[in-house]
Amino acid sequence: MMPLICTAIGTALGAASGWIGQLASPGPVAFEIGPIPFRWYGLLITAALVIGITLAQRLAQGRGVDPEKIDELAIWLVIGALPGARLYYVAFEWARYADRPLSALAIWQGGIAIHGAMLGGALAALLFARRHKLAFWQLADIVAPALVLGQAIGRWGNFFNSEAFGRPTDLPWKLYIPPAQRPPGLADVAYYHPTFLYESLWNLGVFALVLGLFVWGLRHPGRLKVGTIFLVYFAAYSLGRLWIEGLRLDSLMLGPLKMAQVISLSGIALGVAGLVWLYGLGRRLPGSRP
Numbered sequence: 001m002m003p004l005i006c007t008a009i010g011t012a013l014g015a016a017s018g019w020i021g022q023l024a025s026p027g028p029v030a031f032e033i034g035p036i037p038f039r040w041y042g043l044l045i046t047a048a049l050v051i052g053i054t055l056a057q058r059l060a061q062g063r064g065v066d067p068e069k070i071d072e073l074a075i076w077l078v079i080g081a082l083p084g085a086r087l088y089y090v091a092f093e094w095a096r097y098a099d100r101p102l103s104a105l106a107i108w109q110g111g112i113a114i115h116g117a118m119l120g121g122a123l124a125a126l127l128f129a130r131r132h133k134l135a136f137w138q139l140a141d142i143v144a145p146a147l148v149l150g151q152a153i154g155r156w157g158n159f160f161n162s163e164a165f166g167r168p169t170d171l172p173w174k175l176y177i178p179p180a181q182r183p184p185g186l187a188d189v190a191y192y193h194p195t196f197l198y199e200s201l202w203n204l205g206v207f208a209l210v211l212g213l214f215v216w217g218l219r220h221p222g223r224l225k226v227g228t229i230f231l232v233y234f235a236a237y238s239l240g241r242l243w244i245e246g247l248r249l250d251s252l253m254l255g256p257l258k259m260a261q262v263i264s265l266s267g268i269a270l271g272v273a274g275l276v277w278l279y280g281l282g283r284r285l286p287g288s289r290p
Contacts, residue, residue: 084120
């Protein structure tokens with residue numbers, strides 16, 4: 001399975017290799033075996049899961065956590081995150097599914113929200129930590145680098161589905177959107193900001209930051225407090241999502257507010273507050289111990 005995924009990703013990058021001047025999706029289907037289509041979105045999510053689990057297992061060893069627990073945690077996270085991501089999206093886009101409720105189950109066609117995945121995954125991780133008598137924030141630190149790397153990979157699913165793009169632009173790295181996917185009132189506008197690319201690159205930067213902190217913490221025992229890695233990830237990711245969301249035309253809305261920006265502002269505030277709690281006040285986060 002892994003060689004197949006790697007081949008698919010290589011083909012994806014090759015298809016996008018001409019993106020200096022223009023990015024254009026080759027379509028949502030990577031290949032077909034008989035009557036079964038294999039979509040880029042599903043392949044990329046699978047790749048993100050496999051790579052993320054492998055990385056988290058390696059990081060768990062550094063923190064003295066049994067890597068087999070990460071395998072179990074991954075199942076819990078998938079059970080919590082994927083339905084959470086879809087339910088969150090469908091709740092804010094219900095008008096699209098009201099006439100065909102069963103289409104809300106077609107997650108492979110796109111339409112998931114990372115903030116819904118975070119909420120569902122956090123709940124699943126809390127339950128898992130309690131069940132196995134593990135420190136929640138220890139698990140959060142281990143998962144954070146894998147999570148943001150997975151987000152960087154998964155964002156390319158939006159590219160192949162020609163979705164989650166930004167405002168019209170004539171920048172050299174503009175993204176071509178097929179007529180059927182263009183927003184109402186912009187049928188004659190072909191090129192848009194590739195916000196999927198902005199977020200993917202931002203997430204890679206956050207990944208480098210939190211992984212570097214994790215390694216530094218291993219080399220300097222006792223200097224990095226439990227929970228720091230996740231709080232830095234949450235604040236840094238939210239900072240990037242805040243400005244990137246401002247470019248998007250398809251944001252999930254609550255009245256006049258873009259929900260992703262509201263949650264991003266909350267994420268920045270919570271991340272900074274948590275770091276102040278740890279280092280400014282010298283306190284432990286609740287759930288830092290089993």
